[in-house]
Amino acid sequence: MSVPPAPHEIPADVVHLEDYARHAQARLHPAVWAYLSGGAGDELTLTANQQAWQSIKLLPRVLRTLHGGHTHTTLLGQSLSHPIMLAPVASHRLAHPDGELGVAYAAAAQEAGMILSTQASTRLEEVGQAFLHEPGHGPLWMQLYVQHDRAFTLELVRRAEAAGYQALVITVDAPTSGARDRERRAHFQLPAELAQVNLQGMATRNTPPQGSDPLFDGLMAHATTWDDIAWLRANTHLPMVLKGVLHADDARQAQQLGIQGLIVSNHGGRTLDTAVSTAWALPRIADAVGQDLELIVDGGIRRGTDVLKALALGAQAVLIGRPYVYALATSGALGVAHVLRLLRDELAIAMALTGCKTLADIHPGLLIQDGSGAIGA
Template identity: 60%
Template sequence: MSTRNTLPEGVISLPAHEAHARHVLDANAWAYFAGGAADEHTLRANPAAWEALALHPRILRPVAGGHTRVSLLGRSLAHPILLAPVAYQRMAHPDGELGSAVAASAQEAGLVLSTQASTPLEAVADAIRSDPDRGPLWFQLYLQHDRGFNIELIRRAEAAGYEALVLTVDAPCSGARDRERAAGFRLPPGISAVNLAGLPPRPARDLAPGRSGLFDDLLHDAPTWNDIAWLQAQTRLPVILKGVLHPEDAREAVRQQVGGLIVSNHGGRTLDTLPTTANALPAVVDAVDGSLPVLVDGGIRRGTDVLKAMALGASAVLIGRPYIFGLANAGALGVAHVIRLLRDELEIAMALCGARTLQQLPNGLLGKPAQPAR
């Protein structure tokens, strides 16, 4: 275990965790965890979009006895905050995914473990599975080129006790991550995607002159809607699609009878100038018309952001970078602190807006910001 397990003095918010982590992480890890695609417009726009939504509180409403509980996939959650899948967490802190999992469990938050975790999926599940108060435990899946390996990975997740598969659908290839390229990003020795050990190499394709290594090679293995049907036939677990922004894709997901959707632009890490998740969420919620849960991630930094997401129809939210910065700062304690801060801020925002529960939010809670006087 690392000695970096004490909360830094003065770190009292998620933005403060980020600012402190900038001095804790080396340039290689900072480029990976903090960077985005291309000019990073989407990376910056995600939090700004939540900030731009104004809360219109109601006063003198009875809020005593309120709570933050929500229901999700047949489970009652103490609050609507989950940890999004983030790869290679041992780059941020030696405790890596185990630290994040223990913190999530202690704070009753859901956890989505990345396919590219730097800790075996079984070890993460073993660390928290028996905790009766933990949140949901889900496994994020990147479909690999070998179907037999995919089935083996699914069986491992099922046997370990994961309760859903979260299929990332918005990254058939990596984004143009200028910050990583400028830093010469590389995985440090001893850190790898351990759950992909044993994956057979991709079959080599002979490319004729002028052919594209992307379109004529790599993208032959990219998933399509046909693979969604195949995946659902291979597992007893609900399949949640992560990376949905367009309402037509949401409607197709309803037709495919998936278990849920996550409105996400991959934290601005794949394609730059995508819609912000705050702006994309309402149309996706309308498209599914209550037929399945819709979660959202991207740019959530305050409890007010969580409340706004719920007011826009989200079933729950996920955070990514904020808890990684907490992990970098203080290991499991830092992750727990991030979750607790966000939940406390959510309760405060609810109380000050006259919202007793997340199921009974006041009408007209969200509106455009007031225009400054001329």
């Protein structure tokens, strides 16, 4: 299941993000492709994420003065050249031997923010050193699954703090894996040589008593709760962002705990199939929390127009996941940088063609939902 190094060139027929998918599929082992590209169940949520952005239409403005326009923004007090970040994805070395280090160099070169997965195949310290030593880099955040070994979890937090990570992203929507049929049909297993190195040394989880439910009395007995979020909040100086919030009541509860940001996400359709699309959930979360929380959204973002729509619906930034992993598999770090450049350029084009000089000019009045009327009307 080993992956040969990708050629350090971009295929001539790649002109937008989705073009990388077919090249990646051709290069990767079928089981790895199933793991990276698949979703839960019938993959309805996976499909709905993209369709939801596509169903929103743009109502452009013309003859605006746009000289001096830009895509700059801030997030958690950190400056970004553009509102596009790389989502946490496990085991980058499944796609390319350079793994997370290649991704880090590419993201830093394109001034993009990066969120490193707890389940990375490279130590978090190595990624931090590679990313933060590059001039012009964007924010570097650490994604965290709260482990059953809470002491080990706190040790991970201390390592991230010491390595220069600027925020913690706590994934809250995956206390158990989804029923990923495509992955199971392909019999995917993580190769031993691609161990999740940041989790080495953690205590083994206790086996549930005989006759008990293996899910509810096993895995879920150690699942993260709001009490754990409050405990983490009290034990780190880093800003905290919750990833995987779709319900307005959960957003309000996070707000009450002093959480600084939310990522509106359904885990890329990989956990609960038929969960709502992120484009549907985003404006409802924005309405629930007002201006007090920074909002980020992922799930199906494939075009610069999708980024503009997300910002119009209340997000301050977006995450992409699968597209940059496909690009990594196809062209290594160069492919990742290319994906970020394509999306940033498309966003700038969309802004110019809708009359938006800066991100602050993007608003719901630019959007039409399936011809039924302006969303911001």
